[in-house]
Amino acid sequence: MVQVPLIRLQCGCNSYDWGKVGKSSAAARFAAATPSDGFSIQEEKPYAELWMGTHPSLPSKDLETQRSLLELVQDNQQLLGPTVAQKFGDKLPFLFKVLSIGKALSIQAHPNKKLAEQLHAKDPKNYPDDNHKPEMTIAVTPFDGLCGFRPLAEISHFLQHIPSLRKLIGEEEAKNFESTVKGKETSEDDSDVQANKKALQSVFTKLMNTDKAALESATDELLKAASSEGASFAGEGGPSNDGQELADLVVRLNDQFPKDIGLFVQFFLNYVKLEVGEAMFLRADDIHAYLSGDIIECMASSDNVVRAGFTPKFKDVDTLTSMLTYSYAPIDKQKMERPDYSGVKFNATAYSSNSSVIEYNPQEIDEFAVVRAALNKSGAKATFNDIDGPSIVLATKGKGTISVGNKSEKIEEGSVFFVGSTATLVIESETDADDGGEGLVVFKAYCDP
Numbered sequence: 001m002v003q004v005p006l007i008r009l010q011c012g013c014n015s016y017d018w019g020k021v022g023k024s025s026a027a028a029r030f031a032a033a034t035p036s037d038g039f040s041i042q043e044e045k046p047y048a049e050l051w052m053g054t055h056p057s058l059p060s061k062d063l064e065t066q067r068s069l070l071e072l073v074q075d076n077q078q079l080l081g082p083t084v085a086q087k088f089g090d091k092l093p094f095l096f097k098v099l100s101i102g103k104a105l106s107i108q109a110h111p112n113k114k115l116a117e118q119l120h121a122k123d124p125k126n127y128p129d130d131n132h133k134p135e136m137t138i139a140v141t142p143f144d145g146l147c148g149f150r151p152l153a154e155i156s157h158f159l160q161h162i163p164s165l166r167k168l169i170g171e172e173e174a175k176n177f178e179s180t181v182k183g184k185e186t187s188e189d190d191s192d193v194q195a196n197k198k199a200l201q202s203v204f205t206k207l208m209n210t211d212k213a214a215l216e217s218a219t220d221e222l223l224k225a226a227s228s229e230g231a232s233f234a235g236e237g238g239p240s241n242d243g244q245e246l247a248d249l250v251v252r253l254n255d256q257f258p259k260d261i262g263l264f265v266q267f268f269l270n271y272v273k274l275e276v277g278e279a280m281f282l283r284a285d286d287i288h289a290y291l292s293g294d295i296i297e298c299m300a301s302s303d304n305v306v307r308a309g310f311t312p313k314f315k316d317v318d319t320l321t322s323m324l325t326y327s328y329a330p331i332d333k334q335k336m337e338r339p340d341y342s343g344v345k346f347n348a349t350a351y352s353s354n355s356s357v358i359e360y361n362p363q364e365i366d367e368f369a370v371v372r373a374a375l376n377k378s379g380a381k382a383t384f385n386d387i388d389g390p391s392i393v394l395a396t397k398g399k400g401t402i403s404v405g406n407k408s409e410k411i412e413e414g415s416v417f418f419v420g421s422t423a424t425l426v427i428e429s430e431t432d433a434d435d436g437g438e439g440l441v442v443f444k445a446y447c448d449p
Ligand SMILES: NNC(=O)[C@@H](O)[C@H](O)[C@H](O)COP(=O)(O)O
Pocket: 016, 049, 097, 105, 106, 107, 108, 135, 288, 290, 297, 305, 307, 311, 313
């Protein structure tokens, strides 16, 4: 039977303990929006991630036949399209997720391809596949997180103004870092950058290998300062940060993970806030720790996470400190451009209701890109140009219909569909804009190398 390339998916939701609890979790609400015998939301349980894709750790299924999406695309590679099947094999090259973050995720990085193959071969239990995991995050509600190393002048400032941090790192190590980077923090000369990265790796590795007793006493001193110094904490935050905000973050994170090394890591990493619709891209080997919010995530299809703090899970500090890129940049370099997507046509109602389709497309990888469509009036319609690759469509708000050829299905908050290669996708809203100014909102992850 020829499979019409529009398949409603039943997707799994995992319960990592950082997830939001019960119905407050968008991941749980979206999972519950599709009929499934085994899943109902338990009010006291955390729900972290809705997975949409073919990764074996939590594979999505065809709702109607209950066959896994992996089986379907293996049986009929037309669904992927020859270019994608040839380049990435008979599985989806991307993994699409909704994360509902109730408390900090681990301080983590994802290995590049070469390291992933080594880690998977050596320790398949903790590193379940051999793939790299570059990833993109788009805020569905306001998000905050620690992402990428700060500009070096900010780190030097904190080493000067947070005695407990300096004590933990030690005078010699702190002095080595300060003298190496001083005056060269923004140099683009390659030998300066390499020397800076080496000094950053040395001081960060020293921090990450703190012994428990030293960490305990340093944390007591840090908490006392954070709770008593208010806006003047950390030298009033230094050139680009707010002392009170940093102090509040120390107290908030300590409540979640008491006396954790992560409390000090925050002075090395950018504290990033994303408003709804803003996005950032993290390369393999980039350090991060997401802190709160509901987000869309899209990544190469992998579940490899190297962790070092803020987690009860397996930690691999030596691998993390040795794998990182140690690139450093201001926050605005972390955020992605959000151009209008050119691969779509609107009907008159869509135009007149200032509907939009925004594209999030990291240029350096081929596995995925995402578009966010907001169709802001009942009758607004978007017709997407055919692409030579697979897509997954998720509605996060409102109602409407999704069609491919002569097959039409209802789509509403939480619905997930697979759309096959070269299928002409049409989405029509039944929802007028609410006071937030948007009606039907859908995200489409796709691979179109
Ligand atoms: N940055 N986000 C991700 O990488 C997600 O896709 C991962 O699945 C989570 O980070 C996993 O975090 P834990 O291992 O539970 O600490």
